[in-house]
Amino acid sequence: MNIQIKKSGIGVKGKKGTQSYFWYSVKQNKFAYFMILPAIISMLIIHFLPMIQGIYISFINLNMANMRKFLKAPFIGLKNYYDLFFGGLNSGFGDALINTFIYTVSVTFFTLALGICLAMLLNREFKLQGIARTVLLMPWVIPSYVVGIVWEKLWRKEGLINAVLSWLHIIGPDKADWPFWLVGPLTLVAIIIPTIWRGLPMSMILMLAGLQSVSPDYYEAAEIDGANGWQKFWSITLPLLKPILSINIMFSLINNIYSYNIVSMMFGNGAGQPGKWGDLLMTNIQRNSFQLWQFGQGAAALVICMLFMLVIVGFWYLIFKDDLVVK
Amino acid sequence: MRVGYFESIKRKKRMVGLLGNIILSIFALISLAPIVYMVCASLMRHEQIATSQLGIPNRFHNYIEVWENLPLASYFGNSLVVCSVVTIVALVIATLSGYALAKYKFPGSGIIGIIVLATQMLPGMMFLLPLYMNFVNIQNTTGFKMTETLHGLIFIYSAFYVPFSIWIIRGFFASIPGELEEAARIDGCNKFSAFYRVMLPLAVPGIIATAVYIFLMAWDELLFAWVLGVQTVPVGIRNFIGFTQARYDLLLTAGTVVTLPVLVAFFSLQKYFISGMTAGAVKG
Numbered sequence: 001m002n003i004q005i006k007k008s009g010i011g012v013k014g015k016k017g018t019q020s021y022f023w024y025s026v027k028q029n030k031f032a033y034f035m036i037l038p039a040i041i042s043m044l045i046i047h048f049l050p051m052i053q054g055i056y057i058s059f060i061n062l063n064m065a066n067m068r069k070f071l072k073a074p075f076i077g078l079k080n081y082y083d084l085f086f087g088g089l090n091s092g093f094g095d096a097l098i099n100t101f102i103y104t105v106s107v108t109f110f111t112l113a114l115g116i117c118l119a120m121l122l123n124r125e126f127k128l129q130g131i132a133r134t135v136l137l138m139p140w141v142i143p144s145y146v147v148g149i150v151w152e153k154l155w156r157k158e159g160l161i162n163a164v165l166s167w168l169h170i171i172g173p174d175k176a177d178w179p180f181w182l183v184g185p186l187t188l189v190a191i192i193i194p195t196i197w198r199g200l201p202m203s204m205i206l207m208l209a210g211l212q213s214v215s216p217d218y219y220e221a222a223e224i225d226g227a228n229g230w231q232k233f234w235s236i237t238l239p240l241l242k243p244i245l246s247i248n249i250m251f252s253l254i255n256n257i258y259s260y261n262i263v264s265m266m267f268g269n270g271a272g273q274p275g276k277w278g279d280l281l282m283t284n285i286q287r288n289s290f291q292l293w294q295f296g297q298g299a300a301a302l303v304i305c306m307l308f309m310l311v312i313v314g315f316w317y318l319i320f321k322d323d324l325v326v327k
Numbered sequence: 328m329r330v331g332y333f334e335s336i337k338r339k340k341r342m343v344g345l346l347g348n349i350i351l352s353i354f355a356l357i358s359l360a361p362i363v364y365m366v367c368a369s370l371m372r373h374e375q376i377a378t379s380q381l382g383i384p385n386r387f388h389n390y391i392e393v394w395e396n397l398p399l400a401s402y403f404g405n406s407l408v409v410c411s412v413v414t415i416v417a418l419v420i421a422t423l424s425g426y427a428l429a430k431y432k433f434p435g436s437g438i439i440g441i442i443v444l445a446t447q448m449l450p451g452m453m454f455l456l457p458l459y460m461n462f463v464n465i466q467n468t469t470g471f472k473m474t475e476t477l478h479g480l481i482f483i484y485s486a487f488y489v490p491f492s493i494w495i496i497r498g499f500f501a502s503i504p505g506e507l508e509e510a511a512r513i514d515g516c517n518k519f520s521a522f523y524r525v526m527l528p529l530a531v532p533g534i535i536a537t538a539v540y541i542f543l544m545a546w547d548e549l550l551f552a553w554v555l556g557v558q559t560v561p562v563g564i565r566n567f568i569g570f571t572q573a574r575y576d577l578l579l580t581a582g583t584v585v586t587l588p589v590l591v592a593f594f595s596l597q598k599y600f601i602s603g604m605t606a607g608a609v610k611g
Binding site: 022025026028029031032033035036038039040042043045046047049050051053054057062067068070114117118121122124126132134135136137138139141142143144145146147149150151153154156158159160162163197200201205229254257258260261264265281282285286289290295298299302303305306309310313 | 343344347348350351354355357358359361362364365368376377378379381419420421423424426427428431433434436439442443446447448449450451452453454455456457458459460461463464467483485486487489490493518519546547549550553554560561564565568575578579582585586589590593597600601
């Protein structure tokens with residue numbers, strides 16, 4: 001006899017048996033299906049169908065000229081992908097890819113590292129604790145499009161940052177020698193720092209929530225065993241923070257790879273494009289698709305983004321697999 | 328000897344604490360400086376900002392001028408309509424499915440949970456590009472205007488924020504003990520009234536946190552509104568950059584004006600802000 005105990009009763013294993021069990025539990029959960037129906041429909045319309053269309057668009061020659069044909073535009077195979085890297089005169093996709101890589105890695109690293117530091121500093125007993133937390137949270141409240149405006153003014157050649165640097169004697173007093181932050185390779189720094197500035201509160205508050213859930217008993221035990229601060233951090237704090245850290249890393253990667261607002265606002269209409277050193281994937285794709293009307297190339301770039309993301313998520317899952325099961 | 332030992336530990340602790348406070352103050356300064364700069368610069372002349380010869384912030388005329396030059400009221404109106412409707416629609420959809428996913432295990436529930444998360448991994452542009460083409464197509468074939476309209480943007484946003492909201496709300500429902508629902512069922516509630524009368528009131532703090540989260544996300548969204556050409560606050564400000572190349576003061580004034588409502592909301596709803604921020608990640 002091949003009897004298997006299921007959660008809500010005993011079913012006989014075998015093709016017919018499991019099938020009837022399947023339909024039985026579907027019928028039992030009519031209510032749940034009814035509840036998720038609106039979400040399923042909305043996700044089908046806004047997420048699933050457009051994604052399929054988008055993948056198809058990446059294989060057709062869809063641009064301004066034959067926009068009216070939409071999906072009936074001529075099929076050109078992988079030409080869009082080829083043009084992205086080698087053919088396009090004004091695509092700049094390769095630069096954007098490299099910039100996004102540097103941008104994402106550095107922003108993610110610094111927001112997490114500084115976030116842990118600040119969370120540990122906030123997780124002590126001291127006066128003005130509440131005020132310190134509120135003040136450190138403030139950048140998160142500023143809308144990201146305002147962040148772009150403000151920092152663009154700060155980074156200007158005669159702007160406040162250069163003035164402060166010169167006051168601190170890091171750069172010379174002569175205004176003619178002050179660096180251009182928004183032109184050339186320094187652009188990357190000029191877009192990374194505001195992003196860290198705005199992302200830090202989020203990671204800090206997540207880490208703080210994680211730290212507060214760590215029982216102080218661990219630290220007491222470690223102190224009795226004679227561990228110093230550094231050892232306590234490496235062998236207690238970090239391992240216990242790992243589940244939150246893993247999700248924080250994922251959030252940060254997603255947010256930064258698809259970052260758009262800050263760069264777009266820093267290099268708004270007037271200043272034109274971010275240029276070779278400040279272009280990110282999303283600004284690049286937005287420009288190619290909706291200003292140069294190369295929808296096919298835009299879709300191809302998006303498909304490449306998707307594949308990259310798939311690889312990243314795969315790696316992330318392999319690294320943090322054990323921390324995700326606990327929940 | 329022992330006393331000295333403890334003294335030195337105490338002193339070391341105090342030194343570490345002092346160092347920590349100094350680092351915190353530096354970061355607090357960095358956090359505040361750009362915000363203070365924006366507010367002060369909004370009260371100065373263009374030349375003062377452009378050359379960093381910062382003076383006394385006393386030019387309140389900027390605030391009158393920005394309202395004259397920029398249709399801020401209509402931008403605020405548009406953003407408010409879009410964000411409120413989107414928050415309500417997305418919240419209703421997400422609450423229903425978040426509850427179902429948290430409290431019921433049914434064939435497909437695992438896969439749906441994964442799909443909900445997977446949608447967050449994809450670029451928003453991936454959906455935007457074909458949707459834009461579809462909207463243009465609908466416009467051309469039926470004459471029903473979708474781009475440059477509030478309903479078009481509301482339609483996209485409401486569905487777009489559903490998956491992440493489901494994820495947050497599911498965490499909140501999962502933290503409510505299932506026995507309460509069972510007790511309600513035994514007392515004669517059907518499944519829906521057990522949800523509506525017992526579970527829903529218990530999840531209200533989580534739902535408010537999610538609402539705040541959706542509202543803020545929608546308030547901060549530039550890309551979709553920009554591409555669809557809907558004049559929300561971010562799009563209005565972005566257009567304004569082009570017109571104000573020689574007027575930094577006006578631009579920063581506009582920035583201050585649009586930040587103010589969010590700041591006020593933050594200070595009055597701080598508790599919900601923070602639980603909304605942490606909910607998705609901590610309870611995941």
